[in-house]
Amino acid sequence: MDQFDLQNPVFATYVIAATLMILKAVGMSWLTVIRMMKVKGGFRSPEDIRKTPLNPAPDSKQLEPNESVERVRRIHMNDLENLPFFLVAGLLYVVTGPPLWLAQVLLYGYVASRFLHFAAYFTAQTHDMRATLWTVGSLILIFITCRTLIAALGF
Amino acid sequence: MDQFDLQNPVFATYVIAATLMILKAVGMSWLTVIRMMKVKGGFRSPEDIRKTPLNPAPDSKQLEPNESVERVRRIHMNDLENLPFFLVAGLLYVVTGPPLWLAQVLLYGYVASRFLHFAAYFTAQTHDMRATLWTVGSLILIFITCRTLIAALGF
Amino acid sequence: MDQFDLQNPVFATYVIAATLMILKAVGMSWLTVIRMMKVKGGFRSPEDIRKTPLNPAPDSKQLEPNESVERVRRIHMNDLENLPFFLVAGLLYVVTGPPLWLAQVLLYGYVASRFLHFAAYFTAQTHDMRATLWTVGSLILIFITCRTLIAALGF
Numbered sequence: 001m002d003q004f005d006l007q008n009p010v011f012a013t014y015v016i017a018a019t020l021m022i023l024k025a026v027g028m029s030w031l032t033v034i035r036m037m038k039v040k041g042g043f044r045s046p047e048d049i050r051k052t053p054l055n056p057a058p059d060s061k062q063l064e065p066n067e068s069v070e071r072v073r074r075i076h077m078n079d080l081e082n083l084p085f086f087l088v089a090g091l092l093y094v095v096t097g098p099p100l101w102l103a104q105v106l107l108y109g110y111v112a113s114r115f116l117h118f119a120a121y122f123t124a125q126t127h128d129m130r131a132t133l134w135t136v137g138s139l140i141l142i143f144i145t146c147r148t149l150i151a152a153l154g155f
Numbered sequence: 156m157d158q159f160d161l162q163n164p165v166f167a168t169y170v171i172a173a174t175l176m177i178l179k180a181v182g183m184s185w186l187t188v189i190r191m192m193k194v195k196g197g198f199r200s201p202e203d204i205r206k207t208p209l210n211p212a213p214d215s216k217q218l219e220p221n222e223s224v225e226r227v228r229r230i231h232m233n234d235l236e237n238l239p240f241f242l243v244a245g246l247l248y249v250v251t252g253p254p255l256w257l258a259q260v261l262l263y264g265y266v267a268s269r270f271l272h273f274a275a276y277f278t279a280q281t282h283d284m285r286a287t288l289w290t291v292g293s294l295i296l297i298f299i300t301c302r303t304l305i306a307a308l309g310f
Numbered sequence: 311m312d313q314f315d316l317q318n319p320v321f322a323t324y325v326i327a328a329t330l331m332i333l334k335a336v337g338m339s340w341l342t343v344i345r346m347m348k349v350k351g352g353f354r355s356p357e358d359i360r361k362t363p364l365n366p367a368p369d370s371k372q373l374e375p376n377e378s379v380e381r382v383r384r385i386h387m388n389d390l391e392n393l394p395f396f397l398v399a400g401l402l403y404v405v406t407g408p409p410l411w412l413a414q415v416l417l418y419g420y421v422a423s424r425f426l427h428f429a430a431y432f433t434a435q436t437h438d439m440r441a442t443l444w445t446v447g448s449l450i451l452i453f454i455t456c457r458t459l460i461a462a463l464g465f
Contacts, residue, residue, distance in 0.1 A: 004159065004314065006250060006307055015247055015307035022240045022300045026293060029236055033286070044229060046222070048282040055282065067356070074354060076236065081339055081386065084239040084394040085332045088401075091243075092325055095316060127358040127365065131343070138336060145332045152316055152325035159314065161405060161462055170402055170462035177395045177455045181448060184391055188441070199384060201377070203437040210437065231391065239394040246398075 003094060010103045014090045017107040021083050024114060028076035035069045042069030075121045078134070079114075086110060086141050093144040096151040106140050113137035158249060165258045169245045172262040176238050179269060183231035190224045197224030230276045233289070234269075241265060241296050248299040251306040261295050268292035313404060320413045324400045327417035331393050334424060338386035345379045352379030385431045388444070389424075396420060396451050403454040406461040416450050423447035 006012050036042045041062040043049065049058040090107055098106075117133040161167050191197045196217040198204065204213040245262055253261075272288040316322050346352045351372040353359065359368040400417055408416075427443040 002157070002312070004250060006309075012307045012309075015250070015303060018243060018247060019300045019304035019307065022244050023297070023304075025236075025240050026297055026300070029293060043282065045226070045276075045279070045282070047279040050281055052281045052283045054286070071355070080235055080239075080390055081335075084243075084390075084397070085335050087239070087243040088328060088394075088397040089332050092328060095314060095325070121355075124355070124357040126360055126362045127353065127355070128362045131364070138339060142333070142336055145329045145336070148325060149329035149333075152322045152329065154316075154322075157312070159405060161464075167462045167464075170405070170458060173398060173402060174455045174459035174462065177399050178452070178459075180391075180395050181452055181455070184448060198437065200381070200431075200434070200437070202434040205436055207436045207438040209441070235390055235394075239398075242394070242398040 003097070008094075009100050010098060011094050013100065013103050013107055014094050017111050018087050018090060020111050021086060021114065024118070025076070025079045025083050028072060028079055032069060032072045032076065035066075035072055039066050039068055042066035071122070071124070075118060078117070078121070082114070082134075082137065082141070085145075086137075089141055089145045089148065092148045096148055098147075106144055110137050110140045113140070158252070163249075164255050165253060166249050168255065168258050168262050169249050172266050173242050173245060175266050176241060176269065179273070180231070180234045180238050183227060183234055187224060187227045187231065190221075190227055194221050194223055197221035226277070226279070230273060233272070233276070237269070237289075237292065237296070240300075241292075244296055244300045244303065247303045251303055253302075261299055265292050265295045268295070313407070318404075319410050320408060321404050323410065323413050323417055324404050327421050328397050328400060330421050331396060331424065334428070335386070335389045335393050338382060338389055342379060342382045342386065345376075345382055349376050349378055352376035381432070381434070385428060388427070388431070392424070392444075392447065392451070395455075396447075399451055399455045399458065402458045406458055408457075416454055420447050420450045423450070 002008070004011055006015065032042075040055070042065065043062050046063070048055070049060055049062050051058050055062075090110075093103070093106075113133055113136040117130060117137065120130045120133055157163070159166055161170065187197075195210070197220065198217050201218070203210070204215055204217050206213050210217075245265075248258070248261075268288055268291040272285060272292065275285045275288055312318070314321055316325065342352075350365070352375065353372050356373070358365070359370055359372050361368050365372075400420075403413070403416075423443055423446040427440060427447065430440045430443055
């Protein structure tokens with residue numbers, strides 16, 4: 001059986017985890033849009049204070065950073081620092097043929113850690129809690145990457 | 156036939172779309188370099204105002220943000236928020252075996268939306284136009300990701 | 311033989327290069343954490359100056375940018391602009407069936423250029439040296455991407 005076939009349960013596990021993480025990252029873009037529309041600000045480009053149908057009453061204050069928008073941007077940035085690497089590491093990890101239960105624990109564990117990280121960051125929990133949740137995901141990422149590297153080296 | 160073989164026209168479509176998007180993103184790095192050299196500024200690190208062959212007359216003003224450079228950096232940032240996720244989502248979408256015409260509409264449509272987004276952002280069109288073009292690409296990305304997730308869940 | 315099998319030496323070469331680059335990027339996150347703990351600052355969110363076990367003596371100055379932390383963040387940002395695209399471009403390049411020696415020169419050459427770029431940036435070498443090392447990696451990335459695009463177009 002082809003390893004990159006949805007009939008392979010380890011690959012299907014990866015695809016579910018990967019698509020959930022992609023939707024999570026895209027969701028951050030939309031959440032930024034929603035918050036910018038709500039506060040009518042947090043814009044970044046000079047042309048964004050031109051009068052348009054979506055911005056009928058422009059004001060130069062719309063270009064100032066808005067904490068409600070900046071919070072989502074920081075969460076999004078944290079995704080950009082983590083998710084693209086998880087997406088590729090997870091795909092390559094499938095090639096090492098791990099047992100299904102282990103793949104599920106690691107990949108779904110990563111997904112859970114990232115959704116909890118979002119919940120903690122979005123609701124402004126302490127830095128300690130956010131860092132703990134990030135660490136769980138990061139250690140899973142390091143584990144699957146090292147496991148894959150070792151397999152590729154032939155050990 | 157292997158699904159990840161260039162003989163598979165859906166995979167070839169993905170590879171063409173993916174490589175064009177990678178070249179687009181790398182192009183933003185080079186455009187940043189070109190603009191920094193043109194304005195001799197927009198640098199970010201303290202050591203960048205040391206006297207070197209490429210910077211014979213350094214000045215502390217070279218570390219100030221330069222809008223001509225910052226505009227390209229914002230476009231680049233928008234790519235980083237979108238393209239890595241498209242690259243993985245598109246690859247996984249190939250596994251679902253979509254009809255060729257649909258894959259072409261979605262993947263080439265995404266590529267077109269991103270090049271038009273670049274043109275609109277680079278020439279400082281209204282936020283409304285830029286947002287509309289970004290939305291087209293984002294909806295395509297959400298569609299192929301959801302379609303792949305549903306296939307992986309076995310529906 | 312399946313092209314995405316570790317028995318394929320070109321794919322194994324890619325997996326080694328890719329996992330090293332993923333570990334490098336994740337390492338930048340950890341280096342940021344280490345430096346933030348060392349200087350007890352360089353934080354970004356308002357809640358980060360709440361009193362917690364890991365931050366027993368909070369101070370509003372902890373939210374100011376700290377150059378020692380910012381340097382690692384700039385290096386990290388440079389990774390985000392480059393590595394996700396290399397990771398996908400390298401995977402697709404495997405499909406074109408390049409000779410092993412060429413794949414090794416390009417993929418390991420890229421890895422070497424990025425580790426040297428890190429060393430130059432981390433120790434604040436001149437912008438010229440950093441730019442030169444970045445250029446080597448960027449040209450390799452452009453080469454493998456164009457080669458793959460040409461193969462996908464059927465030439």
